[in-house]
Amino acid sequence: MWTIGCKNLLNGHRPSERFLKNGFDIVHSNRSQGLTSFNRCEGLSINGEIMENLDINKIAKMIDHTELKSNSGQKKILNLCNEAKMFGFVSVCINPHYVKFAYEQLKGSKVLVCSVVGFPLGMNTSELKALEAKKAARDGAEEIDMVINVGAMRDGKYDFVKNDIRKVVKASNPSHVKVILETCYLTDDEIVRACELAVEAGAHFVKTSTGFGAFGAFPEHIRLMRKTVGPDIGVKASGGIMNFKDAWRMIKAGANRLGTSAGVMILEGAKLYKFAPEAWLKPEIPCHICPSRHATLAKLPKAVFTYYKKKCLTCEHREKYNKFYE
Numbered sequence: 001m002w003t004i005g006c007k008n009l010l011n012g013h014r015p016s017e018r019f020l021k022n023g024f025d026i027v028h029s030n031r032s033q034g035l036t037s038f039n040r041c042e043g044l045s046i047n048g049e050i051m052e053n054l055d056i057n058k059i060a061k062m063i064d065h066t067e068l069k070s071n072s073g074q075k076k077i078l079n080l081c082n083e084a085k086m087f088g089f090v091s092v093c094i095n096p097h098y099v100k101f102a103y104e105q106l107k108g109s110k111v112l113v114c115s116v117v118g119f120p121l122g123m124n125t126s127e128l129k130a131l132e133a134k135k136a137a138r139d140g141a142e143e144i145d146m147v148i149n150v151g152a153m154r155d156g157k158y159d160f161v162k163n164d165i166r167k168v169v170k171a172s173n174p175s176h177v178k179v180i181l182e183t184c185y186l187t188d189d190e191i192v193r194a195c196e197l198a199v200e201a202g203a204h205f206v207k208t209s210t211g212f213g214a215f216g217a218f219p220e221h222i223r224l225m226r227k228t229v230g231p232d233i234g235v236k237a238s239g240g241i242m243n244f245k246d247a248w249r250m251i252k253a254g255a256n257r258l259g260t261s262a263g264v265m266i267l268e269g270a271k272l273y274k275f276a277p278e279a280w281l282k283p284e285i286p287c288h289i290c291p292s293r294h295a296t297l298a299k300l301p302k303a304v305f306t307y308y309k310k311k312c313l314t315c316e317h318r319e320k321y322n323k324f325y326e
Contacts, residue, residue, distance in 0.1 A: 056270045057088055059247065062256060063263040064114055064143075064236070066093040068211065074101060081105040089263055091143060095119070096136050103140025114178075115141035117168060120210040122147030122182065126164045130171035137175040144172045145236075145259075147180045147210060153194055154185070154301070161194070165201035178205035178236050178257075183221045184214040184291070185300065187307045191221060195228040205257065209239030214299035216240030218291045219253035226254030244269025245280060249289065287321045 065084045067076055077098045084092045084106070091112035094102055099115045106113060115136040118129045133144050146168045152160050169177045179198040183191055195206050206225050208217040216239020225235050237250035238259030247258055247266045260266065273280050287293050292315070295308035312318060 054270060054273055056267055059251075059270055060088040060263070060267060061090050062251070062258050063089045063247075063266065064091045064093040064238075064257060064259045065089040065263045066211075066238070066259050066261045068093065068095055068116065068119070070095075072098075074098070077102060078105060081111070083264060084111045085109045087264060087267055090257070093143075093145065093259060096132060096139075096141075099136050099139040099141045112142045113140050114143035114145060115139075116210075117144055117146040118149075119145070119147055119180075120212040122149050122180070123151065126167045129164065130167040133168045133175075133177075134171040137172050141175055143176050143178065144168065145178045145180055145207060147182065148194060148198075150182050150185050153181075153190060154303075158193065158197055162197045162201045165198055165203055169202040176204040177202075178207045178234070179203045180207045180210055180238075181225075182210060182213050183208045183218075183225075184216070185304055187304065188224055191224055192228050195225050199229055199233055203233070205234035205236050207236035207238055207257075207259065211239040211259070213239065214296070215291060215294045217250055217255075218294075219249045219289060220291060222250055222253035222255050241266070244273065248280065285321050286317045287315075290315075290317075 292312035
C-alpha cells in the first residue's frame with residue numbers, strides 16, 4: 001500500500017471523516033483499493049516492455065475524471081459523477097462552482113471530489129488562492145489542484161513560489177494538494193526546482209499541466225518529476241491523455257495519477273489490450289513523444305522555445321528520426 005499516506009504525504013493533516021469511513025489508503029489514511037507505490041500497482045508491471053495480469057480496476061483508480069471547461073453545465077457534471085461511480089475512478093476534477101453539487105452526488109461512494117485553485121493561469125495573489133482553497137475544501141473538495149505562479153518561477157522568485165504553495169496547503173487542510181507546474185513553460189532545470197519547492201512547501205503531488213497551456217504531459221517530464229520527488233510524493237500527468245496508449249506511457253514513466261476527460265475511452269482501450277498487446281507496447285519513435293517536437297514560438301516564451309530547439313538539435317535521436325527544425 002502507499003507509504004506516502006503515513007509520513008511525508010500527510011504532513012500532519014487529519015483525514016476527513018469520509019476518508020476514514022471509506023478506508024482509503026493512497027491519498028488519505030488507508031485506502032484498501034489504492035496503488036501500491038508510484039512504480040508498482042497490483043496487476044501491473046512498468047519495469048519491462050510488457051504488462052502482466054492487466055487489471056482495469058487498478059487503472060481506473062489512477063484516473064481523476066476531469067471536466068474543467070468554462071461552458072460545462074450541471075448536467076455535464078452530473079454525468080461526470082455518474083461515470084466516476086460506474087467505472088470506479090478515484091475522483092472527479094471540477095471547477096469550484098460545482099464542488100458542493102458534486103459532493104452531494106458522490107455521497108456514499110468512494111469517489112473523491114477534486115477542485116482547482118488559481119486555475120488556469122496561476123496568477124492570482126497567494127491570499128486569493130488560499131481563500132479559494134479553503135472555500136473549496138469546506139464545500140467538500142478532498143483534493144485541491146493549484147497552479148503555481150509560472151512567471152514568478154521563471155523569474156527565479158523561489159521563496160515567493162514556495163510560500164504561495166505553502167499558503168494553499170495550509171488553507172486546504174485536511175484536503176491534499178497537487179501542484180500544477182505547467183511544464184510546457186519551464187525548462188528541465190526549472191521543472192526540477194519547482195518540484196523541490198512543492199515538496200518543501202508540504203504539497204502531496206506534483207502535476208504537469210492545466211490542459212490549457214501550449215502542450216500537456218510528456219513521459220520525459222514525468223520521469224524527471226518522479227526522479228526529483230522520489231517515491232513518497234505523487235506525480236500526476238495531465239493534458240493530452242486521450243487513450244490507453246497515452247495513459248500507459250505516463251504510468252510507465254512514473255505517474256501514479258492521470259488527469260483526463262477521456263477516462264472511459266482509456267478503460268475501453270485497456271480492455272482491447274489483451275487481444276494484441278504487442279501492438280500497444282511496440283517501441284515508438286522517441287521524437288513523436290518529445291516536447292521539443294511540439295514546441296512552437298507562437299505558443300511559448302522565446303527563451304523556452306529556444307531551449308527546446310537547442311535540445312532537439314543536440315539530441316542523440318535527431319539524425320535517425322527527426323529533421324523537424326530543418
